[in-house]
Amino acid sequence: MGPGPVNAHPRVLRAMSADLLGQFDPEFTTYMNEVMALYRAVFQTENRWTFLIDGTARAGIEAALVSLIEPGATVLLVRSGRFGLLLSEIVERCGGNIVTVDAEWGEVVPMSAIAEAVATHKPAVVACVHGDTSTTMAQPLDGLGDICRAHGALSYVDATATLGGMAVETDKWGADIVTGGLQKCMGGPSGSAPITISDRAAEFIFARRHTEKGIARDDLAQGGRARIGSNYFDLAMIMDYWGEKRLNHHTEATTMLYGARECARIVLGEGLEARFARHAAAGRAMTAGLRGMGLTVYGDDTHRMANVTGVFIPEGVDGEAVRRRMREDFEIEIGTAFGPLQGKIWRIGAMGYNAMKHKVLITLGALEAVLRAEGFAVKSGAGVDAALEAWG
């Protein structure tokens, strides 16, 4: 019950024990095409270029940024937590010229501030994080695409922590690239990063195409723009691999693809709306339960992520001792925190396969017992009762 990775759905684990297929076997390329279709629905997009990056969620972020950012390009970053800082870190290494619009940790950036910053700096790329688990806040993104298009900017959204748990509305937002991961609300293991790319972003990236020697072909137009700074994360080559050309790049991670496919099948089988409602109920119940117990929840309710809740460590309580007892006595993991929040809050998740009523209730009951054992008495049973009522 941490901020991710969390337990995978058992169906995903079973799918990952299927035998391997060759990467150009028609059965396997059919699975690749199915994955593209499934993730279009998950990302709520019509984007043709919707596929997987072979690596963890962070690999998806870097693939998007290194392919979008030409050295020297101005990049506007919308930041309000650790994963906003990660964007800076990656953009610096891509050679981007960074400008930022920041909020304090625990807050979000108003769209009007983003609009103003785009108008002022005229960036080539605008990048932001949808749900930053470090602060448990979800950045509103309605209107992002219109603002970017009005100024010729391409936009990128890191939806690692929200995909499959909160509405990631790629086309409605007008976001050009959105990436995710499996290990949060998708209910799978870390190691595969779903990505979706708009036609205009794909066109820009193909203008940077420099196919590697040894597999170059006459029918592949080479781009006039700066070569992408990474081979592994070169989205032009990866699109040529996932597209009809099937041009060899990396060797697709067969087992992770089986897992990613099963995650999406489960998500869509449940239905996006039902799934988002289940995550919202879990978040609501967790928040109510923690408050019912007399603890103080971190951050403001308006922009809270559904799937991870920050809660202040009470005065005089050893946060790490509590986490250890939770793990050792109850086999439940809850999360620590980063940066300015380290030692101040715990982060308790309820996402994917873990966003279930009984898991929320058991976690709250366990936390009550552990706090008591650590000498911090809370009103017995109040947390669980409040959560039960809030689940609805």
Add this chain to the structure above:
Amino acid sequence: MGPGPVNAHPRVLRAMSADLLGQFDPEFTTYMNEVMALYRAVFQTENRWTFLIDGTARAGIEAALVSLIEPGATVLLVRSGRFGLLLSEIVERCGGNIVTVDAEWGEVVPMSAIAEAVATHKPAVVACVHGDTSTTMAQPLDGLGDICRAHGALSYVDATATLGGMAVETDKWGADIVTGGLQKCMGGPSGSAPITISDRAAEFIFARRHTEKGIARDDLAQGGRARIGSNYFDLAMIMDYWGEKRLNHHTEATTMLYGARECARIVLGEGLEARFARHAAAGRAMTAGLRGMGLTVYGDDTHRMANVTGVFIPEGVDGEAVRRRMREDFEIEIGTAFGPLQGKIWRIGAMGYNAMKHKVLITLGALEAVLRAEGFAVKSGAGVDAALEAWG
């Protein structure tokens, strides 16, 4: 029976259906440490820094090169096939200044030529491929380390296609970084790249350490050398994650780690010498069988890889039609070829779980039937008989 990916060992697939653990759960970090110890034995090294890169084999190559190569550094590449060209491709994107010592496809580069090139160019880094599946040749590497150390160069070896199937003698070679993959002789799926790093290479890489904001700590000395051009492939940060500091970087790909761990347990359970002998027998039998059938094997026998054999497509035979029949009638995949060899040879693998007597014999029997069906009669039974005899 292609040049990889190949069928995974069933034990590996079962291991990958185990439930997930949190990345800092003591049970999981114990597995991480076990993986480090297991891969030291697989790489035949004492290197402390031996772990996994979360991505396909190509991710391991890029992580090694981007961490070793500072922009403007001279890099000597030893090339004799497509995967040698891939090194060029990646080094260019790292900003390396490339010099090369090349052999024709199907040949290898004599160590004397490497020595001469190192003395002439005084490169910062020397990079080469151990087994290049595009040509089916294995580059001899004895003496590489001495040559490099004498001139202050760091060395890198791509052992993707040979690790677990032929002797990858990291310490005996004196190689500074060696990377592999699971999907060839290790008998697992693509998606995790084992890597080993010598202390001197680690020292160099830590001199490039620039810990990302949001997780930086006072006890982490920041390096004076050029920041590594990738966040995801920053080996300094990845070592700080796999080492005692356990500094958060990516979220380790749990399921792929379970798979990589089981691959190594199987390899070491069989024993390296027994495993290399099995691969050698399979290669010998395949080569003898193809010759027994009257076909011409590609390349010279002295430097042939044990686990993949090139064979000329006979005059008048449609190579793709044969591959299709092999797959459709016998469910056996054999490989096509790249670059100058495309349309000229097939590449037939026998590696990892597939390096078994019955699979070699069945493949040869199937190929005979398919060639006959395509109107190219070979002497019936001669291939299988020759392979049986050569297996020994």
